[in-house]
Amino acid sequence: MTQYHQLTDSYQRQFTYLRLSVTDQCNFRCNYCLPDGYCSDTAEPYLQLDEIQKIVGAFAINGTKKIRITGGEPTLRKDIAEIIHLCKSTPGIDTVALTSNGYKITQLLPRLVEAGLDQLNLSADSLQAENFHLITGHNKLQEVLNGIEQAVALGIKKVKLNAVLMREFNHHELQSFIAYVRERPISLRFIELMETGDNKDFFQQQHFSGAEIQQHLETNGWLQVLREPHAGPAVEYTHPDYSGNIGLIMPYSKHFCASCNRLRISSHGNMHLCLFAEEHHKLRPYLQSESSDQLAARLRDLLTVKKESHDLHQGNSGSTRHLAMLGG
Template sequence: MTATAEMAAGTTHPAEPRLADGFGRRFRYLRLSITEVCNFRCAYCLPDGYRKTSGGFLELDEIARLASGFAALGVTKVRLSGGEPTVRQDLPGIIATVAETAGVQKVALTTNGWRLDRNVRGWRDAGLTHLNVSLDSLDPAVFARITGHDLLPQILDGLDTALGLGFGAVKVNAVLLRETAYAAFDQFADWLRDRSASVRFIELMRTLDNVDYFEDQHIRASVLERWLTARGWTPVPRRPDDGPALEYRHPDYAGRFGIIAPYAANFCDGCNRLRVTARGKLRLCLFGEGGIDLRDLLAADVDPLWLEQRILDALPTKARGHNLMLAQSGDLRRMADVGG
């Protein structure tokens, strides 16, 4: 029985989360990158495209052991990310493996949408429960300029298909950019009027490779907050395993807006997620340094308790927050390296 079926039958009993840091934050949410490869050339992340590096990414059996180890420690939600996770041919198998992991109740995917219209039904059948699609503009010319691809119609078709498949949530992620912000607000508001999706604008974050672009395009998320408030949108209470977005609703719209504001005061106080890279390193903070290698403990002949203990031992070293406000991005060169 999959995690989704167990939930429906009322048979799951999530483990009390043993993952806690020195600041009292508890972690039920794992963001797992399964590849660094991306086929888009987004201006804020990979403007020159992906360049192959040495070393392989986690294999299916390693992902299974990793998911099991985190679930044993109380993780109930796993998000698959990249790079672009749909470039992996074994993605349906990865989704199914994670969905069948005891204790995992939600399996999410973040994708740029390039295979969405063709494959979203198969992902749903494999056990995917939540879907996020990165989509920075509903203007075809702007979309093509930002991503390097003219695929907007196909992605929108895929989103409409996804909205009819009974996902727990379908969300759109848009990076907040100075040149497109207000036009994008208006366009997405029209799109949300009769679609039960959530469009979350993410404040552009500085990385080691995008400094010039950041300086040119960064604006604070408060511009969207003011735009929403002036038009009668109101905040929605957060749930324990929600991501970092503050969502807004309006009685005249089927969908919601969301704001992810990493430069806001106290943003990190509610952190509830851990990250593992496609090469098996535990990242306690997106904008931290290095990582804790877990891959040597993912072999079939290794006692799974060793993996759990290494994860537990790492948690006390998690910092209270990032230093983005000080223009410090840790060692993060680009989002595709870690999974965002």
């Protein structure tokens, strides 16, 4: 009989949220992540459905309630609907979310909702078509915005639009972004640009502090709301005159790591205790030989070496070369 546990680290943080990468491929060329496009550095195959099932089952035994499927770009997987269904049908998993660049989301979304998708995050780093193309390398802004409207119409519980603000490219659109949620019941997430191994110079030139956005919101009547259980790291704000909320993900803020509740599995089956950790732990060798209970015990043991905080303030992004490696 399976005995259920709780993933808790040495700092008494509980982990109920798994970010599961199913591919590191991406078809966008965002200037802060993959400006030269995707290039594989391994011939190792991506996690297959049976391997994903074993991993998800082990995390569920350990009290994981929410799984976010990420990439690269996860919709490049032809079996993405099957992956969503597998996660949603795993006992103990309450919520399945997807983060996508929205390249062809309107074609896929009805099938993904049918498979069990609960939440959707799309990305638009500009609300101006020309600027969107400049940042991403694609003329897909309208597809992304149509995807947001479609997701709301289909009744997806939580719909979010992510934007990375950069000093020279799009921070001048701050007011336009805020206006976008006036009549839309979605959450707009401003994600602070993070330094990775491949973007150090770009980061120095373009970093725009989330604290500046936070000050702007609070000066203009936005009020902070309580963080929901199993939610991500965003500080969320609401305003009586707006249908939607605004969230801020600020990895350089003082206490960012104190509320950490998420772990990451790469598309090749490596467990990352932190997005910016130097080391990772290979799970693939155990996926065929161990039961879900044995793998769950292994996960609990690995968590004992998780550090209290990342070292981004010291300019150390660990082994993360670019955000597509683990989907952020």
